[in-house]
Amino acid sequence: MTIRVIIVDDQAMVRAGFAALLDAQPDIDVVGDAADGRQGVELSRRVRPDVVLMDVRMPETDGLEAAQQILTTDEDDQDADHRPKVLMLTTFDVDDYVYEALRVGASGFLLKDAPPADLIAAVRVVAGGDALLAPSVTRRLIEEFARQRPDPRRTPVPRPRELTPRETEVLELIARGLSNQEIAGTLFLAEQTVKTHIGRVLAKLQLRDRAQAVIFAYESGLVAPGER
Structure with a gap:
């Protein structure tokens, strides 16, 4: 089965590079891209991808807000159970958005400078219904809980x-x-x-x-x- 992907990032070169890499895979089809979160939400609703690659930091509507809209919209829709998986793209693995993005339902995080093979594997992992939760992200979550609950x-x-x-x-x-x-x-x-x-x-x-x-x-x- 072909995995349908859209790429949401405010950098045109990033979108083009990721699209070229993913489109070269026989089981992945990039069906659109968007330059900000608002456009990404609209595109997702229109083309109904399997996976959304979503940049965390973008102008106008950031990745966190866009992910939340994509993952919580159309609850009464007959296809609500088939909402896309959202894979967040970030420059740093300790980004402040990590905790909240996972809470709203993002399926994982991927560093933008990850090797190409990691990007391809990540798309396949989240499309298959699993979460991409690297040890660094798990540590970030634990640190957040420790901050909230300092008394052990x-x-x-x-x-x-x-x-x-x-x-x-x-x-x-x-x-x-x-x-x-x-x-x-x-x-x-x-x-x-x-x-x-x-x-x-x-x-x-x-x-x-x-x-x-x-x-x-x-x-x-x-x-x-x-x-x-």
Whole structure:
């Protein structure tokens, strides 16, 4: 299946370079581009891409506001369940927008100077329904929660009622930034079994992807910054 992509960035050379790279892939089709967030929202509504590459910092309407509009619009639309995945593009992995962008439903972050192969892989990852959450971004999230909750002392939080004990364990390990392979090794499970558990966690908690699972784990108090 061909992945339909639009590119939203205020730099024409960036849009052209990314488009040329992605269009050269047999399974990716760049179906449009826009120079700011407002145009990006309009383009997304019109062409209904699978993935939106969205620059974080743009004039008029920035990437965060545009992503929120794309991911929350048309709730009553019959195609609401097929809204595009948004992959944010940023110059720095500690950009102030990281936390809020993930909260509104962005599927991940990619540095603009990442190798071409990483860009291609990122598009495929988010199009497949997974989140692109690099260790640096996970650390940024943990730092944000630590700033909000500087006192590490807390009372034990019961596991979410929707989850089994094993699913809760998997969620905790996701929140600590472990990969599927690392979770499998920690819990002595097959990697496919871990994938099944993650799918059930997301479905039961009505979360979009791994990124929102991390946020849920910290905001619910299931995991606290600094814990191992």
